[in-house]
Amino acid sequence: MSHPVDLFDPSRRQFHRLLLATLAAAALPTQAAGPDWLPITPPQSGDSPGKIEVLEFFSWGCPHCRDFNPLATRWAKKLPRDVVFKRVPVSFGRAAWSNLARLFYALEGIGELQRLDEAVFAAIQDRRINLYTEADALAWVRQQGVDARRFNDAFKSFSTETRVARAEQLSRAYKVDSVPLLTVAGRYKVVGQAARGEAGLLAVADELIGRVRKERPKPGKR
DSSP: OOOOOOTTOOSHHHHHHHHHHHHHHHHSOOOOOBTTEEEOSSOOOOSOTTSEEEEEEEOTTOHHHHHHHHHHHHHHHTOOTTEEEEEEEOOTTOHHHHHHHHHHHHHHHTTOHHHHHHHHHHHHHTSOOOOSSHHHHHHHHHHTTOOHHHHHHHHTSHHHHHHHHHHHHHHHHTTOOSSSEEEETTTEEEOOSSOOHHHHHHHHHHHHHHHHHHHSOOTTOO
C-alpha cells in the first residue's frame, strides 16, 4: 500500500496552509444542502487555479464506475474552457485498489490511458483478469502492445508514487465514502438522491458549475 501524504505535516508551511484554509472555511456562510448535492466542509482549494475543477473519484474495480465512465467521458469533452475535469483513483485502504491507482497513473504517464481505459474495466470486470499486482499488470499491458520497460519505469516512478499519495490525500479531504463521486470546485459534492441514473449526476454537476460561476466575484468587485 502507498504511503499517503500526511495532512498534518508539522512543517511551518503546511501548518499555515491548513490554518488559512480553516479560517477561510469558517468565514463562509453556512450552505444548506440541495436534494442532489452537499457542501464540502471545509472547502478545498483544488489544483487548477482560475478554473472550475470537477473531480471524479473512481476505481476500475467498481462496476458503477464502469457504467458511469462512457457518460462522463463524453460529457467531459463538451465542457467549456473555464472547467477542468480530472479523475482521481481511490483505494479505500485496499492494497489491490492502490495498485490500480498506480496502473492508472502509469498508463497516463506514458500516454496510454485513453486507449486502454475501457479495456482495463473490461479485463477486471468481464474477464476477471487479475490486474491488482505489479507483475500481473505488467503482463497484461505487454499483451496490449505497451512497451514493458516504459510501463515498468512509470509504474515504479517517483511521479506515480507522488500522484497516488495525492489521490489518497484528496480522498480523505473530500471524505469520499463511495464511488463514482463527482465534486465541483472543491465546494460541492454530487449525491444525486433525486437524480435519475448516472446521467442525472452529470446534470447536477452542470447545475453546480453554473452555481459556482454565479457565486464568483464580478470583475472589479470584491
